[in-house]
Amino acid sequence: MDKVTQLFYDREADVLYLSIGEPRRAISREIGDDVLLRIDAETETVIGLTIMNLSTRFGELDSPQSLPITIDLHESAS
Template identity: 55%
Template sequence: MIPTFAAITWDYDEEADVLYLSVGEPQPAVGVDIGEGVILRYDEVRKEVVGLTLIGLRERLMKGLVAIEQS
């Protein structure tokens, strides 16, 4: 049997430079800071990950581009 997954929805707050990713529609969840500006969103009732928040996305991308250019 092939598992099915809900679509990933996203929202980017340009002013705050934060990317919000959700499995399906955004929903209430517990945020777990897993370090380096990454927050895992976890539904404690269903015992599953329902999203991810990436703080400082623009800075991350720029650092990655600089690293590629320097290699």
């Protein structure tokens, strides 16, 4: 069964969380300005992405929108 990708936007913190499967503990690696790759510490697989200061990048998000984000999760996290 494929894992479900979940998105959650915290408007107060202005942070977008992307989780592959159920959100869980992870270590984070900064891969760009305010962009963190979330990695499972045991398996070293990518399990999510965190984008901070989202409205700075895309403007205010008052309603559901399509965001121009391309993610290649096939690359090794190590």
